[in-house]
Amino acid sequence: MAVSLPVAYLNGKFLPVAAARISPLDRGFLFADGVYEVIPVYAGRLFRPADHLRRLQSSLDGIRLQNPHDEAQWSMLLERLVRENGGGYQALYLQVTRGTDTGRDHAFPQKTPPTVFAMASALDELPAAIREHGVRAITLADIRWHRCDIKSVALLGHVLLRQTALEQHASEAILLRDGHATEGSASNLFIVDAGVIVTPPKSTDLLPGITRDLLLELAVSHGLAYRESRIPETQLHRAQEIWLSSSTREVYAVTELDGRGIGDGKPGPLWRCMYDYVQQYKTALLSAAP
Ligand code: PMP
Numbered sequence: 001m002a003v004s005l006p007v008a009y010l011n012g013k014f015l016p017v018a019a020a021r022i023s024p025l026d027r028g029f030l031f032a033d034g035v036y037e038v039i040p041v042y043a044g045r046l047f048r049p050a051d052h053l054r055r056l057q058s059s060l061d062g063i064r065l066q067n068p069h070d071e072a073q074w075s076m077l078l079e080r081l082v083r084e085n086g087g088g089y090q091a092l093y094l095q096v097t098r099g100t101d102t103g104r105d106h107a108f109p110q111k112t113p114p115t116v117f118a119m120a121s122a123l124d125e126l127p128a129a130i131r132e133h134g135v136r137a138i139t140l141a142d143i144r145w146h147r148c149d150i151k152s153v154a155l156l157g158h159v160l161l162r163q164t165a166l167e168q169h170a171s172e173a174i175l176l177r178d179g180h181a182t183e184g185s186a187s188n189l190f191i192v193d194a195g196v197i198v199t200p201p202k203s204t205d206l207l208p209g210i211t212r213d214l215l216l217e218l219a220v221s222h223g224l225a226y227r228e229s230r231i232p233e234t235q236l237h238r239a240q241e242i243w244l245s246s247s248t249r250e251v252y253a254v255t256e257l258d259g260r261g262i263g264d265g266k267p268g269p270l271w272r273c274m275y276d277y278v279q280q281y282k283t284a285l286l287s288a289a290p
Helices: 027-031 049-062 071-084 128-133 156-167 210-221 233-237 269-287
Strands: 007-010 013-016 034-042 090-097 115-122 135-141 172-177 180-184 187-193 196-199 226-228 241-246 250-257
Touching: 007 071, 013 071, 027 090, 034 049, 034 269, 049 071, 049 090, 049 210, 071 090, 071 115, 128 250, 135 156, 135 241, 156 172, 172 241, 172 250, 180 233, 187 210, 187 233, 196 210, 210 226, 210 241, 210 250, 210 269, 241 269, 250 269
Parallel strands: 135 172, 135 250, 196 226
Antiparallel strands: 007 013, 007 115, 034 090, 090 115, 172 180, 180 187, 187 196, 187 241, 241 250
């Protein structure tokens, strides 16, 4: 588990995370009425902040909640949080809810300020064992709602799916909807089919991952063939390679799905290329002037 670093931000104040308090009448607590973002920080620098803040805006638009800050204010707040926690490699978590009401009513409250919370945790490299061996995954029916493109704090579906995977000794659940694989419970999905990288197109069935965008950009810049198209369950099971992507784990290989080996049971050659391209991309970014 990623343990929180000491300093958090709550409604205008930087404070020890253990001292942060919200009301039980906060709509985030009562209704999961809020959205969140997770932004990786490499050597003290936020990775693709504009993309993450754009997705935050689109999540806020999706739940009809006004953005409490403009991009410059968010950047200042988040950069200070990184500094307060000692810089280096972090995963920033931020959450905006529809605020604290005077009681419990589903209807939107009038003129209630949103609750803005942010914290950080240490961002670790992908463990060597996962680089070498990949992970096990299982397929599960997607029990989530119909707006998976919104990064909502209502994660009960994700929690139950992930827990089921863990209890079956798998790291991740790959989700099936209408006979198609859409994404992982906390990651986007890529397969390699006949030498071509395939990922499902953006839709309300999946979160538009920032790492997903990065991998497609890297496929273009390195001349790797890719296609955005739906992945029928049968195609998933006969894939040459399966990868998962997320901000905290970048890109890693699934080498066993539903108890059967994928490819030769080891992370595949295209995954290896993509993993190396991501590392090169990060190195180039960090050596460029801020
Ligand atoms: N899909 C889901 C359901 C997720 O929770 C996540 C992030 N944890 C992703 C995809 C990957 O998105 P990103 O690359 O922006 O972290």
